[in-house]
Amino acid sequence: MELHELTNIWNASDNKMESTVKINKSLLMEVSINRIKTELSPIRWTSFFEIIVSFLFLFFMIKFTFSQLSEIKFLIPGLLLVIFSCYSIIFSLKKLYLLSGVKAETPVLLTQKKLKKLKLMEIREKQMLYIFIPLFSPVFLIVGAKAFFNLDLYQFINWLIAQTAASILIAAIIVYVLKKFPDKNLDRTLSFLHEIAETEKE
């Protein structure tokens, strides 16, 4: 089959479409675009919510850390959680920045690359949380008990050691499971990013 034949076939159906494809105008006029959220929506409100919550948590942690400057056993967990919330804020801001650049009317490869990078970030964030939550649970417990109940969990050192050992074990199991059974979405996203890179290559 020659190229002009492909074009001829394409044009033949094109001519027919003029009369066979119709738009339901009255229905279209009723459509409210605000009722739908597509993947190409410029703003994702959950990102703003995430940032606000992370900032509130950061302020709380800074306040707590400053109040424990003389007590190193609370100062270190406090600092760890300050770092944790800073990381979370930077991550969310980066996501929001990337999201603000996603526009349906920008060149196709650019938009798709941004969308897939965003997807990749979301998957990685989810995986990090799976690991961080158990790993940081003793730290959260120490800070939470002190901040809300003025309770020193170091009094129950054996329980705390057991708790820490269990959380490390759980985090290790999660890492193993994530490696053994990779996320299909992650694979798809990575392979699509590879396809984008291939298309960009001359």
Add this chain to the structure above:
Amino acid sequence: MKDSSKLGQQFLELLENNKKLVFKIANVYGKNDEEIKDLVQEITLQLWKSFPGFNPEFAVSTWMYRIALNVSISFYRKEKSRKKLHQNFEQEAHIFYWEEQTFDEKSKQLYHFIGQLKAFEKALIVLYLEGKKNAEIADIMGISATNVSTKLNRIKTKLSNNFKANKH
């Protein structure tokens, strides 16, 4: 600020003049009737959403192709989201409707073979078949014109081979 009904009227006119573009891209990316309907719907909505920000200094076709292709390539939706889309838009499920005889056998075959290509290959060949010059395709896609030319040659060979193989 533009009057909303006037804007709606302008959009309707634009869509009427370019309905074939939306329909063809949806047919290339959609795997079945349901997906094609969803895609037509989603492209239309995204066009409508972006319409107030459209800069008339730029070519309408470039703007429309970019949106239609971006929506179609992103159409890797989860079943759940698609069901939600149907629930939200049950009454608007047929913004576009078309007659059975829109495609003859050869056209169906061509769309079928294009459908088997990779996401960006589909976009490139559709733009080529639509008669776009390499520079314009490059602008829509965001790659260089030389790259467009190289890629198109490979895709055209692939398509021709598929047709030949199908004949034998």
